[in-house]
Amino acid sequence: MDTDQSPPSAPNKAGAGRKIFTRLIVTVVVIGGGWAAWHYWGQGHAPQQGRGRFARMGPQAVLDAVAEKGSIAITLNALGTVTPLATVTVKSQISGTVQALKFKEGQMINAGDEIAKIDSRPYEATLQQEQASLAKDTSTLAQAEADLKRYQSLAKQDSIASQTVADQEFLVQQDKATVANDEAQIQATQLNISYTHVTAPLTGLAGLKQVDVGSYVTSSDSSGIVVITQMQPMTVEFSVPEDSVARIVKSIKANGPLHVTLRDRANVHEIATGTLDTYDNQIDTTTGTLKMRADFDNADGVLFPNQFVNVTLLIETVEDLVVVPSQAVQLGTNGNFVYLIGDDGTVKVTPVKTGPSDGDRTAIVSGLQAGQHVVTDGTDQLRDGVKVVVTTAAPANAAHPRAGGKRGGPEAGKPEGGSEGQEHRHKRPDDGSGKPAPDGNRAAPSDQSRGGNP
Incomplete structure (x- = not known):
């Protein structure tokens, strides 16, 4: 009885430690083996078609x-x-005041339709002056031609110098040129009067107006009166x-x-x-x-x-x-x-x-x-x-x-x-x-x- 109650010796303590370590190792192996067996036999025997990501049932x-x-x-x-x-900016070909706009914005306009009226009175007055000048110059020409005929008749009788006849012939030519100039000026003024009626050059859609009634327009205006688009x-x-x-x-x-x-x-x-x-x-x-x-x-x-x-x-x-x-x-x-x-x-x-x-x-x-x-x-x-x-x-x-x-x-x-x-x-x-x-x-x-x- 006295021997059992005595403290253990050092060799006995070392043997007990080895037994505990051996038991721990066996326990870990058993647990690891059981987990591996469950993972293999529990999940690895399900019938599948294909392998990897292609596995599918049926x-x-x-x-x-x-x-x-x-x-x-x-x-x-x-x-x-x-x-x-075609896109045309319609401009005035003469200078003058806009008296009327003959179109509506966004309206379909036919070629030749009047879209604006410019004040024509200054050009009509000019036309009257030029017509008066033409009448005067026409009379002067008629008088010069009559004098030329008389001088030519006297020259045949040797009653007048030939130089006078020649001068009169040149004077008639000058008067004819003056009359022709007057007629050309009248035509130009008449053309300007026709330009006071601004017409559409093509058939198309009118845009927004660029001027208002009463505006003074010239041929050099960049914006024009209106833009027409075919x-x-x-x-x-x-x-x-x-x-x-x-x-x-x-x-x-x-x-x-x-x-x-x-x-x-x-x-x-x-x-x-x-x-x-x-x-x-x-x-x-x-x-x-x-x-x-x-x-x-x-x-x-x-x-x-x-x-x-x-x-x-x-x-x-x-x-x-x-x-x-x-x-x-x-x-x-x-x-x-x-x-x-x-x-x-x-x-x-x-x-x-x-x-x-x-x-x-x-x-x-x-x-x-x-x-x-x-x-x-x-x-x-x-x-x-x-x-x-x-x-x-x-x-x-x-x-x-x-x-x-x-x-x-x-x-x-x-x-x-x-x-x-x-x-x-x-x-x-x-x-x-x-x-x-x-x-x-x-x-x-x-x-x-x-x-x-x-």
């Missing part, structure tokens, strides 16, 4: 479209300015890249004037249609563009000078093409491709060569045939060989796009047998569910401003 829901035969309109978009064929027809000037000039000129020579559509500043509403057959004779070296001018009848008067418009030029229409919705065309590292839906419900990454596009549809030059089905939405987690089911509603995964991600996964970016393609972009349409279609690099095979390569 077939993937997608939307599809059928490749069809159709035509693509090759267009070019540009910014234009409405330019009238409204029908109207033209629109716009510039196109020099790379597109050859194709446009070729189409004009082959098909005649090209069709042009105008839209408003917001590019929402169509406001006019016309034709293009006029262009400048040299390219602007500072911008690398060529100026063109389209004609519009403007019967409804919706086009106004200096108005900003969006121009769509129809260069040509390419027929008999295989076309698909533009959102069906994907862009991978090796070029453009589509997800082709097979008869067994699996998708196949199919490289394609694209042609022209009108924005909503894209032509497929090779790699696809009319009647084949392609995926248009729900491509976020697709890859070669995945099972899909076609639905009429937007796939669930389409509502959660990956920002800046590439479409179709790593294998879709490198289709087997694919060829290099050009990068194309297009505006993503709404999928009809109120949510935007998935992000990613889709392909719009040809820029509308270039028209593509049919």
Whole structure:
């Protein structure tokens, strides 16, 4: 009993410490092993299709479209300015006081209509003076001619010096010149009187008046009386890249004037249609563009000078093409491709060569045939060989796009047998569910401003 109550020795204390440390190590190993086993057997045996981010339960829901035969309109978009064929500042050709204005601001005026009346009384008085001078000089001429006849008769009888006859002949010529001058002055004054009636030189829309009744006007006034702008027809000037000039000129020579559509500043509403057959004779070296001018009848008067418009030029229409919705065309590292839906419900990454596009549809030059089905939405987690089911509603995964991600996964970016393609972009349409279609690099095979390569 005395021995059990004695304090332990130093070697016994060291052995007890080693036992505690060993037990701690065993406990940590057991806990770690249990957690690893639970993580492996508890989560690792769920049946999945695919690996990594492609794991999915069952077939993937997608939307599809059928490749069809159709035509693509090759267009070019540009910014234009409405330019009238003629704009005239109507000025007075004489000096005087405005007695009356014969037009209303904003009124359509016909060529020849009187628009203002200038005080003509000073010119009428001048006309009377000149007419009196003409009468006087005409009498003087008649007297000189009578004297000349008398002198010529006396000269035949040698009763007068020949010098006197010669002087009288020169005097008659001088009087004739004086009469002619008087007549010219009368015509000039009569012309000035006609200028007191200011008339419109062309048919057009009158602007705001620049003078009021009682104003004194001269021919040197810069503002004039009113500005008249020809409204029908109207033209629109716009510039196109020099790379597109050859194709446009070729189409004009082959098909005649090209069709042009105008839209408003917001590019929402169509406001006019016309034709293009006029262009400048040299390219602007500072911008690398060529100026063109389209004609519009403007019967409804919706086009106004200096108005900003969006121009769509129809260069040509390419027929008999295989076309698909533009959102069906994907862009991978090796070029453009589509997800082709097979008869067994699996998708196949199919490289394609694209042609022209009108924005909503894209032509497929090779790699696809009319009647084949392609995926248009729900491509976020697709890859070669995945099972899909076609639905009429937007796939669930389409509502959660990956920002800046590439479409179709790593294998879709490198289709087997694919060829290099050009990068194309297009505006993503709404999928009809109120949510935007998935992000990613889709392909719009040809820029509308270039028209593509049919």
